[in-house]
């Protein structure tokens with residue numbers, strides 16, 4: 207039996223989950239691969255902290271370079287998170303001829319191209335299955351079993367915190383703030399949830415998917431991104447009346463040689479496979495020209511699901527080392543396509559207005575929309591559910607239009623005396 211040696215940087219949630227997965231399934235891994243993966247060093251800056259797991263303290267080190275410069279170590283597993291010093295640690299490990307495994311979507315979305323190039327130049331593998339969809343093996347599938355496909359669409363629910371919050375808001379008819387507090391108390395949301403609820407984490411993951419699926423380089427800063435903080439129970443209730451549910455989606459489409467992409471809350475019909483992805487679960491839905499529609503579903507976070515993905519990468523490297531094929535493995539991240547990148551494309555939209563309760567308003571609004579080429583697919587007017595200020599909600603689903611055109615039309619409507627406010631504009635996926 208051959209042994210491959212690994213060093214882990216960081217022993218938090220994913221670090222402990224990775225170590226536990228290796229402990230739990232060591233015999234199974236040896237049996238199925240003929241390889242043993244031995245963790246010989248772990249970077250732990252607080253060695254006395256209880257990590258809820260039994261680890262021989264002798265393998266703890268305080269300096270990342272005790273791992274990065276160790277000639278015995280084959281694989282460096284980066285699990286500290288954040289862009290720096292994680293990126294520098296990974297780059298230095300690669301330069302030292304180490305294979306690198308990471309779960310770090312923030313560092314990859316920002317510096318994936320540089321790290322992948324460095325890995326190729328140094329003949330080592332850079333693997334990052336846990337960075338998108340946690341335990342879901344989407345990257346493995348996209349870069350092997352599904353390689354025969356040309357994909358035209360990606361839709362992903364790839365953030366467990368926001369999916370949990372939206373699920374609870376839908377099930378309990380509760381408002382965002384109350385559910386966020388409950389999610390924090392149960393450990394489903396961090397004390398500072400900004401990166402999750404503002405959609406940045408989803409944008410990082412979409413940036414990685416765009417490279418894998420379409421071969422384009424789109425940094426997260428160029429992805430139009432909107433989180434869930436403006437979603438309220440009123441819109442969720444109207445969405446339900448339209449037969450839809452609201453999810454935070456990472457969306458990308460290939461249209462006429464261009465890639466459209468964005469991150470935003472979206473109404474999806476209840477019969478869409480993504481509509482039933484609830485709580486902390488993640489799912490990635492794709493359309494390929496051979497496989498047709500396909501969806502991956504599973505736990506997008508948590509120590510063991512994420513540990514499963516990290517260890518999967520470690521096994522792939524161990525097997526490649528054994529076959530002596532690690533040095534010429536194909537890069538996973540690619541930036542070779544000439545597809546043009548554009549932001550949000552044409553979409554259908556849900557719009558809720560508060561208007562005065564008087565006759566003739568609807569005709570006025572629809573003729574204004576008509577001038578912008580915006581057609582109304584459905585409408586709901588409920589004079590029985592007046593707002594506190596005696597205005598009434600007017601709720602529409604519009605046919606496909608550009609967001610800029612829609613925003614201009616809404617600006618014009620806002621100036622009408624009978625329109626009190628444009629309360630919500632939410633994308634609709636049909």
Ligand SMILES: NC(=O)c1ccc[n+]([C@@H]2O[C@H](COP(=O)([O-])OP(=O)(O)OC[C@H]3O[C@@H](n4cnc5c(N)ncnc54)[C@H](OP(=O)(O)O)[C@@H]3O)[C@@H](O)[C@H]2O)c1
Pocket residue numbers: 215216217218219220221249250251252255285286287288291309310311312336337340506507508509512
């Ligand atoms: N949590 C998930 O379910 C999940 C899922 C998918 C991907 N990920 C990704 O996995 C990575 C790790 O996430 P996590 O949830 O495990 O985070 P975490 O629980 O905060 O663990 C991070 C660990 O890294 C250590 N660390 C941080 N900065 C360090 C530094 N400069 N030097 C040395 N050690 C440092 C921390 O040490 P102390 O404990 O001593 O402070 C901690 O042990 C992130 O990139 C995250 O995005 C996480």
